[in-house]
Amino acid sequence: MGSMSDKTVTTATYLCIGCPLGCRLEVDEDTAGAIVEIRGFSCKRGKEYAAQEHTAPQRLVTTTVRVLGGLYPRLPVKTNAPVPKGLVMEVCRALRQVTVEAPVQMGDVIVADIVQTGTDVVATRDLPTSELRGMNK
Amino acid sequence: MISPNVSHLRSRYDVVVVGGGPAGLGAAFSARQAGAEHVLVVDREQEAGGILLQCIHSGFGLHHFGAELTGPEYAQRVLEQVLEQEVDVITDSYVMDVDRARRVKVMSAQHGIQIIEAGAVVLAMGARERTRGAVRIPGARPSGVLTAGLAQKFVNMMGLLPGRRAVILGSGDIGLIMARRLVLEGVEVEGVYELMPHANGLNRNIVQCLHDFDIPLHLSSTVVDIHGHERLDRVTVAPVDGDLRPVLSQARDIVCDTLLLSIGLIPDNELAHQLRLRLDSVTRGPEVNSTMETSLAGVFACGNTVHIHDLVDFVSQEAMLAGRSAAQYVRDQLPPADNVRLLPGENVAYCVPHTIATDREHTVYMRVRKPLDLCRIRLATSVGEFVYEKKLRYVFPAEMVNLTLRPRFLEKFHDDALRVEVLPR
Numbered sequence: 001m002g003s004m005s006d007k008t009v010t011t012a013t014y015l016c017i018g019c020p021l022g023c024r025l026e027v028d029e030d031t032a033g034a035i036v037e038i039r040g041f042s043c044k045r046g047k048e049y050a051a052q053e054h055t056a057p058q059r060l061v062t063t064t065v066r067v068l069g070g071l072y073p074r075l076p077v078k079t080n081a082p083v084p085k086g087l088v089m090e091v092c093r094a095l096r097q098v099t100v101e102a103p104v105q106m107g108d109v110i111v112a113d114i115v116q117t118g119t120d121v122v123a124t125r126d127l128p129t130s131e132l133r134g135m136n137k
Numbered sequence: 138m139i140s141p142n143v144s145h146l147r148s149r150y151d152v153v154v155v156g157g158g159p160a161g162l163g164a165a166f167s168a169r170q171a172g173a174e175h176v177l178v179v180d181r182e183q184e185a186g187g188i189l190l191q192c193i194h195s196g197f198g199l200h201h202f203g204a205e206l207t208g209p210e211y212a213q214r215v216l217e218q219v220l221e222q223e224v225d226v227i228t229d230s231y232v233m234d235v236d237r238a239r240r241v242k243v244m245s246a247q248h249g250i251q252i253i254e255a256g257a258v259v260l261a262m263g264a265r266e267r268t269r270g271a272v273r274i275p276g277a278r279p280s281g282v283l284t285a286g287l288a289q290k291f292v293n294m295m296g297l298l299p300g301r302r303a304v305i306l307g308s309g310d311i312g313l314i315m316a317r318r319l320v321l322e323g324v325e326v327e328g329v330y331e332l333m334p335h336a337n338g339l340n341r342n343i344v345q346c347l348h349d350f351d352i353p354l355h356l357s358s359t360v361v362d363i364h365g366h367e368r369l370d371r372v373t374v375a376p377v378d379g380d381l382r383p384v385l386s387q388a389r390d391i392v393c394d395t396l397l398l399s400i401g402l403i404p405d406n407e408l409a410h411q412l413r414l415r416l417d418s419v420t421r422g423p424e425v426n427s428t429m430e431t432s433l434a435g436v437f438a439c440g441n442t443v444h445i446h447d448l449v450d451f452v453s454q455e456a457m458l459a460g461r462s463a464a465q466y467v468r469d470q471l472p473p474a475d476n477v478r479l480l481p482g483e484n485v486a487y488c489v490p491h492t493i494a495t496d497r498e499h500t501v502y503m504r505v506r507k508p509l510d511l512c513r514i515r516l517a518t519s520v521g522e523f524v525y526e527k528k529l530r531y532v533f534p535a536e537m538v539n540l541t542l543r544p545r546f547l548e549k550f551h552d553d554a555l556r557v558e559v560l561p562r
Contacts, residue, residue, distance in 0.1 A: 015348070017341035021510075021531045059345060062194045062207055063321055064293055071139070071183070073296040076193035076209050085349065092321045106213055124193065125209035126138040 009036050014053050018045045025050040058082035061091045062124070065110060070102030070127045077110050078124050083117045090115050102129045138213050139184050140226040146248050150177040150225075152463045153241050153255035155232045155408065158187015159449050160440020161261035162215045163456025164463065168259070169222040171464035177253065178219070178226045179243055185219075185226055186212030187263055188286070189449065191293045194314055196341070200450035211449060235408055239435055256467035257435045259459050260408055260423070264441035266311075267401040276363030279370075285311040285399040292318055300395030304372050305329045306360050309535065310338040310447070312399025317346035326350070327391055330358040330374055332381060335508060337535045339447075360396065361388055369394050402445045412436060419487040420444040426475045426492045427499050429459035430466070437463045444489050444502065447537050451502065472497065477547075480519065482558035484509065486534070495550065499542045505559045508533035513562050514540055519554040532559060 009028040016023040021042060027050050028036040035054060041047040052058070060082050064074035083091060091114050100110055104127040111121040151173040154161045157180030165178045178185065189197070192208030199205055202214065219226065230245035239255045266284040281300055283291075289311070291297040303319055305312045308331035316326050329347065334357045336343055347354055355374070361383045362373035375388035404422035414423040415432035422443040423431040430437050439459035440452045465471045475492035479501065488503045509532050516525040525546040532538055538559070547555075 015340050015344050017339075017344050019530075020340070020533065020536055022340040059349070060195050060205075061321075063318075064193060064296070066296065072294050074294060076207065076293060078193075078195065078207055088349070089321070106210065124207045125190075125213055128139050 012054060014050055016041065016046045016049055018043070018049055025053075027051070027054040029054070057085040059085050059088050061088055061121075063092055063095055065095050066099045067104065067127060068099060068101050069129050070104070071130045072127070075100060075104055075110075075127050076124045077121050079114065079117070079119045080122050081119045083114070083119050087115055087117060091117070091121075095121065102127050138216060140216070140220060140228060142247070143225045143227050146225070146227070146243070146251055146253065147175055147177070148251075149254040149256075150175045151256040151467045152176045152259060152460070153239075153253060153257075154178045154259045154261055154460075155235070155241075156180060156187065156261035156263060156440075156442070157182075157185030157216075157226060157228070158261065158263050158440065159189055159212065159215055160263065160442070160452050160456045160459075161185075161187070161259065162212075162219045163453045164259040164261055164437070164439055164460030165224045165226075166215070166219045166222055167457040167460035168464040169224055169460075171461040173256075173464035173467055176222075176224045178224060179230045179232050179241075180226070180228050181231045183229055185216050185228060191286075191290050192314075193293050194318075197449050200448070201453045208449075215453070232408065235412060235436075237412060237433060255435075257437065257463035259463050260431070260436065260438040260442050261440050261456065261459075262405040262408065262442045264402040264404050264445055267398070267403060269398055272400060274360055274363060276373075277365055279363070279365030279368050281365065281369030281394050282363060282396045283398070285315045285397045288315055288395075288397050289318065292322060298322060298324060299397070300369075300393075301325065302327060302393045303395035303397055304360070304374075304391055304393045305397045305399060307331060307399030307401075308333075308336045308338055308343075308354060308356075309399045309401070310342050312397060313338045313342040313346040315397055315399070316352050317350065320350045320352070324395070326352050327393055328353045328355055330355045330360060332359045332377060333357070335533070339536070359383060361385065363396065364390075365394075369396060372396055402441065404442045404444065406442065409438070409442070417444075417487060417489075417491065419481070420489065424491040425489060427490045427494055427497070428462035428465075428471060429455065429490065430462060430471075435463075435466055437466075444487065447535070451537065451539065454500070455502075476553065477550075478554045480554055480556045482515075482517065482556040484559040485557050488557050493542060493555075495547045496544055498544065501540045501542050501557070503538050503540070503557060503559075504534055505532045505538065506534060509559060509561060511562050512559055514538070515558045515560055516542075516546065517556045517558065518550070518552045519556060521556070524550050524555065528562065529559070 067075040189208035189212035234242040375383040
C-alpha cells in the first residue's frame, strides 16, 4: 500500500473536422498537463487531430492588408504556414499597421516572420496598379 | 490578374462562355483542349475569377490542384491556364441576351454592343444570394441589413466595415466565414442564428469560425423583427417550433447595427428563362443531360448556375465536361443521346445530371433532404425494383454527395427511368 497519486483529470472536448462525421472527441489531461486518454474518434486522423488541438492548436490566417495605387484598396494575404491559434488575433492586429504599394505579385512576402512565429505573410494574388490611380486611396 | 485586352471581337466564335468564374474558365479551357478553335469568355466584372476573388480564405483546390489554396489563388491559377490556351477573355462586358439561334448580344465599354454568333454556348453565370425580401423578415427597413456575400465583398475588396456589432442569420458556410472575418477586423459578432435544428456549414467552419472566437450558435431560431430608423439598432430573435414557426412569446431583442443574412444561394437563371430552357424546380437551374447540355441543343451549362456547389473543385470538374461537350457539339461529335432519366427518390432533393446513358460512366451529384448516419444510396427502377446499392457513412443536406455510376451497375437494367434514394441501412 503506497501513497495514492493525484488522479484528477480534466476533460476537454473537440469537434473533429477531418470528415463529415464530426466525431465528438474527448481528451483527458492530468494535473501535470499530460494527455492521459483520448476518446470518441472513429479513425486514426481523428485521434491525431485531438492530440494536436489539445496540445498545440494551429491555424492558417487569411486576411487583407491596405494597398495603395492598386486595382482594389485591399490585398488578400495569408500566413504561408499555420501559426499557433492563440496568436491569430495578434497577427491580424499587426497586419492592420501594414500598407503596401501596387503592383504586387502572388507569393510576394508582405511581412516576414509575423509576430515572431517564424512564418511569413504572403500575397495570394497578383494586384496590378490601377489606371485610375488616386481613386483607391 | 488582369487579362490582356482583346482588341477585336470576332463576329463568330465556336464557343461563347457566359461568365468568367471558375465554371466559365474551366469550360473555356476544356473547350480549347477538345479542339474548339475560337473561344470567348464574357465576364461582367473588371477581371475574371468570379466569386473566388472575394473568398480570401483557404480550403480550395484540395482535389483539383492537390493543394490547399485561397480563392484568389485558385482563380489566378485557372485564369493562367485559360490564357495559355489563347482564349479571348473580355471583362467589364455583359451578355444582355442569347437567342435560341445562339446569337449572343454582348455590351461592353470597349466594344460597344455586338451580336456574336456562337457554335455553342456555355452558361456559367453563377448564383445570387437569397435576400431579406425573399424570406419576408418583418420590420423597418433601415441600413445595416445585408447579405453575407455582399458584406464579404465590402470587407475583402473594398476595405469597408459593414458595422460594429453584428448578428448573423443562417449557419451556412458563408455566414460562418463572415463571422470569423468580422471578428478578425474588430467587429463584435453577437451570435449566429439558424432556423434548422442542425448547423448548415462544415464542421471545420463551426470550429474555426465560431468555437475559436466563442461566438454562440443558436439553433432552431430566427429573426422575427428588425428595428431602427435610418440605421439598424436592434433585431428581435425567437426560437422556432417543430414546424419552423416562431414562438413569439419567447422572443428577445438584441442590440446591434448590422444583420448579415446567409440564407441560401439561387442559380442566376435570367438567361435560362429568356431561352425558355426546361428548369428544375428544386435546383432552380436548367435541366441538363449527361454532357451538361440543356434542353436547347448547343446550349450547355455548368457550375452554380445549374446547382449550388460546396466545393469549387467539383465546379471545375463539371465545367471540364461542359466545355468539352460544347466543342464536340460544334464538330457534331457529341455521344449518342441519353436513354435513362434520373428521378430523385426517397430523401433525395435532386440529382444532376437529369439524364444519363447506360453505355458510359457518369458522376451524378445529389443532395439529401435530411441528415442520415450509416446509410446507403440505392438505385431502383421506377416501380422500386433493386438495381444497385452502395454504403455511405454520414450524409447531410449541406454537403453534396457524388456517385460514380458505371455501366456494369446497369447491365440488367432495361427501364427508362432510374430512381435514386438515400435510405438507412
